[in-house]
Structures are given as structure tokens and as C-alpha cells.
Amino acid sequence: MSYFEFLAEYFPKLAGGAWVTVLQLICSALLAAALSVFFGILRLSRSRVVNGIALVYIEFFRGTSLLVQLFWIYYVLPLFGFTLSSFEAGFVALGLNFGAYGAEIVRGAIQSVPKAQWEATIALNMSPALRMRRIILPQAFPILIPPAANLTVELLKATALVAFITVLDLMFVAKQINATTWLSVQTFGTALIIYYVLARFALTPFLRWLEFLAARKMGRA
Amino acid sequence: MEWRWDFTFEILPRMLWATGNTLLAAAVGYLIAVVMGLVFLLAQRTKFAAVNLVTREIVEFIRSTPLIVQLFFVYFVAPQFGIVLSAWTAAMLTIGLHFGTYLSEVYRGGLEAVPRGQWEACRALNIGPARAWSRIILPQALPASLPGMGNYLVGIFKDTPMLSTIGVVELMHTANALGAETYRYLEPYTMVGFIFLIISLPTAAALRKLEAFVARSMGIQK
Numbered sequence: 001m002s003y004f005e006f007l008a009e010y011f012p013k014l015a016g017g018a019w020v021t022v023l024q025l026i027c028s029a030l031l032a033a034a035l036s037v038f039f040g041i042l043r044l045s046r047s048r049v050v051n052g053i054a055l056v057y058i059e060f061f062r063g064t065s066l067l068v069q070l071f072w073i074y075y076v077l078p079l080f081g082f083t084l085s086s087f088e089a090g091f092v093a094l095g096l097n098f099g100a101y102g103a104e105i106v107r108g109a110i111q112s113v114p115k116a117q118w119e120a121t122i123a124l125n126m127s128p129a130l131r132m133r134r135i136i137l138p139q140a141f142p143i144l145i146p147p148a149a150n151l152t153v154e155l156l157k158a159t160a161l162v163a164f165i166t167v168l169d170l171m172f173v174a175k176q177i178n179a180t181t182w183l184s185v186q187t188f189g190t191a192l193i194i195y196y197v198l199a200r201f202a203l204t205p206f207l208r209w210l211e212f213l214a215a216r217k218m219g220r221a
Numbered sequence: 222m223e224w225r226w227d228f229t230f231e232i233l234p235r236m237l238w239a240t241g242n243t244l245l246a247a248a249v250g251y252l253i254a255v256v257m258g259l260v261f262l263l264a265q266r267t268k269f270a271a272v273n274l275v276t277r278e279i280v281e282f283i284r285s286t287p288l289i290v291q292l293f294f295v296y297f298v299a300p301q302f303g304i305v306l307s308a309w310t311a312a313m314l315t316i317g318l319h320f321g322t323y324l325s326e327v328y329r330g331g332l333e334a335v336p337r338g339q340w341e342a343c344r345a346l347n348i349g350p351a352r353a354w355s356r357i358i359l360p361q362a363l364p365a366s367l368p369g370m371g372n373y374l375v376g377i378f379k380d381t382p383m384l385s386t387i388g389v390v391e392l393m394h395t396a397n398a399l400g401a402e403t404y405r406y407l408e409p410y411t412m413v414g415f416i417f418l419i420i421s422l423p424t425a426a427a428l429r430k431l432e433a434f435v436a437r438s439m440g441i442q443k
Contacts, residue, residue, distance in 0.1 A: 063425075064417040067382040067393060072410050075400075079222040079407055153285065160287035164386060171290060184297035192286045192294060199285035 006186045010177050017173030018194050024087070024159045024169060025203075028094035029152060035099025036148075040106025041132070054103065061100035067161055069093045074165040090162035090169075098155050102148065109144035110136060142214040149207035153199055160195070170194060222407055229408050232399050236412055239395035244420075246309075246391055247378040250316035254377065255370075257321025262328045280322045288319045289383050296387045308388040316380070320373055327373070331366030332358070364436045371428035375421050382413070392416060 042054035061069065074089040084092060113136050121131040163171035174191040178184050264276040283291070296311040306314070335358055343353040385394035396409035 059422060060418065063421045064414045065379045065382045065393075067385075068410065068413050068417060071393075072414060075406050076410050157285075157287040160289045161383070163289075171287070171293075174290070175293070178293070178297060184294070184301055188290060188294040188297065191290050192282075195286045195290060196282055200281070 001183065003186055006183060007190070010181075010187070011190070013173050013177065014170060014190055014194060017168060017170035018198065020087075020167065020169040021156075021159050021171075021195075022198070024091050024094065024162055024167065025152075025156050027091035028098065028159065029155060031091060031095025032098035032102050032151075032155065033148075035095060036102025036106045039099065039103035040110065043103060043107045044110060058100045058103050061097050066093065066097050066158055067164065069097055070161060070165050086162070086166045089165055090159075090167045094155060094158060094162070098151060098158070101151055105144050105147045105151065106140070108147075109140040112143055113139045139218070142211075142218050145207075145211045145214050149204075149211065152207060153203060156199055156203055157195070224407065224411075225405070228403070228405060229412065232409060232412075235395055235399065236392065236409070236416065239390065239392045240416055240420075242389075243378070243381050243391040246312065246316075246381050246384060246389065247374075249313050250320070250377050250381075251374050253313055253317030254320035254324055254373070257317045258324025258328055261321055261325035265325070265329075280325060283319055283322045284326075288315065288380060289386065291315050291319055292383060292387055308384070311387060312384045312389050316377060320377055323373055323376075324370065327366050327369030328362075330369065331362040334365035335361045360439055364432070364439050367428075367432045367435055371425075371432065374428070375425055378421060378424070379417065 039054045039057055042050050043058070045051050045054075070090065070093040073084065073093045074086060077084065077089075117135055117139065118131075121135050126135070159169060160171040163169050163175060166172070170191055174187050178187045181187065261276060261280055265273050265280070267273055292312065292315045295315045296306065296308065299306045299311065339357055339361065340353070343357055348357065381391055382393035384391055385397060388394070392413050396413045399409045400406040
């Protein structure tokens with residue numbers, strides 16, 4: 001079987017898997033972004049309890065393996081009467097894991113906003129919520145975008161692991177085709193190329209565009 | 222479902238034995254990656270522009286694709302060419318290549334952290350290339366590279382559960398096997414999580430200490 005025949009027969013299946021990968025990426029990225037901002041701000045709290053809660057979340061999810069977390073959420077959580085579909089378990093585990101890494105990025109970005117900005121908001125008698133929303137976060141945003149973009153590429157690569165809790169993503173489809181045809185070079189080679197194209201020619205330009213938007217917004221402000 | 226302590230202690234010896242395999246895989250994988258990182262770094266700094274460009278693209282490709290797919294690629298592809306790789310060999314090779322590309326970036330960052338003036342001073346003082354590297358450049362590049370190198374040591378350790386998917390008998394593989402034998406998944410999976418936590422957190426803390434110590438002994442104040 002030539003490579004073109006292989007592509008004609010199996011590319012639609014692989015593309016279907018790639019679509020599930022993209023959906024996993026979008027869902028988990030949104031969840032991770034929300035968790036990052038939430039726990040990143042909690043980490044700045046002066047209350048020891050609040051700070052501690054965020055610290056436990058971050059260290060727990062950064063200290064263990066993503067694959068272990070996936071298996072735990074998919075196979076162990078139902079034993080406690082909490083059943084998630086494989087797709088849900090996949091993006092929830094990814095979101096929780098990457099939210100922990102993202103929280104540290106958010107914390108670092110907020111802390112790198114110059115101190116005088118904080119002092120000015122206090123001098124102007126702004127409420128803490130208004131200060132965050134109008135002054136600090138808009139300035140933290142352009143700082144956090146480059147590391148967050150790197151993390152998003154890592155997230156795309158990490159989605160391949162959801163195949164092992166039976167999400168029908170690109171990796172799962174590739175494994176399936178490999179098991180029936182044993183054309184490993186073609187199958188996994190094509191999968192690698194699809195991941196590469198997604199990372200380099202779809203996700204990276206999109207993230208660069210976000211970076212550009214954030215920088216332009218700052219320039220105007 | 223109830224947590225059963227008697228079962229926990231029953232499987233503990235097997236889990237600990239598997240932890241040894243996990244640590245071994247992480248250590249060997251890291252050593253290969255440290256060397257491969259150097260190879261990738263040097264192959265991008267040769268006199269031949271074509272070699273540099275091709276290496277650059279290979280590094281980019283390996284960095285932008287998932288480790289798990291590469292693992293399957295190496296493990297299943299080699300037999301098609303008549304080379305039979307054991308799961309361990311394929312795993313170590315893949316981890317070495319994958320993290321080697323990351324480490325080459327870490328090294329590059331470390332080298333770039335050494336100001337240009339240091340090179341110029343070496344030339345002005347008539348210090349030869351070997352001596353310049355060993356006495357001036359590397360001692361300054363090392364503290365800058367250490368945080369990244371430490372992060373990837375912990376990173377490799379945390380990625381070893383992936384090796385279970387091609388049949389390397391490490392912690393995750395053992396937990397799966399125990400679950401299949403006893404139909405109890407709660408204890409094995411939870412123990413895997415905790416074993417990872419109690420190894421990776423102190424390791425990360427120790428690495429921070431090491432970085433501070435190296436920076437101090439090189440006379441660089443943090």
C-alpha cells in the first residue's frame with residue numbers, strides 16, 4: 001500500500017480524531033484559564049488560609065503526573081458516585097493540571113506590575129475589585145501572554161494522553177489504525193505531522209495574534 | 222467505596238519495587254537527555270549553515286509534537302525495519318531525544334546569559350578557547366542553566382507513567398496490573414499519585430537549594 005493510498009483510506013479518520021483533539025484543547029484551555037486567574041489571585045491573598053488553599057491546589061496538581069490524574073478522575077471518581085464521560089474527564093483533568101501551572105504565571109504577572117501602580121490606586125481610593133479589574137489585570141495581561149502561549153502549546157501536546165481514557169482523539173484513532181493495519185510508520189508518522197501542523201501553523205500564529213492584540217491595547221491605553 | 226488499609230499494605234511492597242523502576246527510568250532517561258541536549262546544541266552551532274538549519278527544524282519538530290506519540294512511533298516503527306527494540310530501550314531513546322531538545326534550549330539560554338564582554342575580555346587577555354570555556358564561560362552559564370535543568374529532571378520523572386502504555390513495568394503499569402488482578406482501582410491509583418507527590422515535591426525543593434548553593438559558590442548573588 002503506497003502512502004497516498006494509505007492517506008486516501010485513513011486520513012478522514014485521522015482528521016476526525018484531530019477535530020476531537022482540537023475540541024479537547026479548547027475546552028481544557030478555557031477551564032485552565034479560568035482556574036489560573038482564580039487561583040493566581042488567591043495566591044496573592046494576605047489571608048493565610050486562602051493562600052494555603054491555592055498553594056495546595058497548585059502543588060498537588062504540579063507534583064503528580066497528568067496521566068495519573070486522568071486515570072484517577074476517570075476510573076476512581078465513579079467509585080464515589082461521581083461519573084464523568086471520557087470526554088469530560090479528559091478536559092477536566094487537563095484543565096485542572098494546566099490551571100495549576102497557569103496560576104503561577106498569573107501570580108508572577110500580577111506581581112510584576114510596578115508597585116507605584118498599586119500605590120496610585122490606593123491613593124485614588126479605588127476598591128480592591130475595581131483596582132484589579134481596571135488597573136492591575138490589564139497591565140498584567142501583556143506580561144502573562146507569552147508564557148501562557150507556551151503553556152497552551154504544551155496543553156495541545158498533553159491532550160494526546162486522553163486517548164488512554166478512551167477519548168476518540170487523534171492519538172486514539174492512530175492507535176486503532178495501527179492495531180488493525182500495522183502500518184506504524186504511516187500511522188504514527190501522519191499523526192505526528194498533524195500534531196506539528198496544529199501546533200506550529202494553527203495554534204502558534206493564533207497565540208502570536210493574541211500577543212499582538214494585547215501589546216497594541218497597552219500602547220493605546 | 223471504602224479505602225482498605227489491609228489491601229494498601231498488601232500491595233505496598235510491589236508498588237515500592239515499581240517505584241524503583243520509575244526512578245531508574247527517570248534517571249537513565251535524564252542522563253541520555255543531558256547528553257542529547259549537548260549534541261543538539263552543538264549541531265546548531267557548526268560551521269555548516271545547512272546542518273544548523275536541519276538540526277533547528279528537527280528540534281522544532283520534536284518539541285512541538287507529543288512525547289506519547291513519539292513513544293509509539295519509535296516502539297512500533299523500529300520492528301518494521303527489522304530492529305526489535307525492547308520497551309525499555311524505546312522508552313529511554315524517546316525520552317532522551319524529546320527532553321534533549323528541551324535541554325538544548327536550556328543550555329542555549331544559559332550561554333546567552335553570559336555577557337558578550339566576557340568573550341571579548343578573554344580575547345583581550347589572550348586566554349585560549351579551551352581555557353575561556355572551562356574557566357570563564359561555563360562557570361557563568363551553569364548557574365543560569367541549572368533551574369531549567371532541574372525542572373526537566375522533575376518533568377521527566379512526572380512523564381514516566383506514559384511508559385506504562387508501551388509496557389514498561391513502572392509504577393503506573395503496576396497499578397494497572399494490580400487493578401486488573403483485584404478489581405480494586407482506588408488504592409493503587411491513589412498510591413501512585415501520593416508516591417509521585419512525596420518524591421517530586423522534596424526533589425523540587427532540594428533543586429532550589431542546589432541552585433542557590435551553586436550560584437553562591439560561583440560568586441553570583443541571587
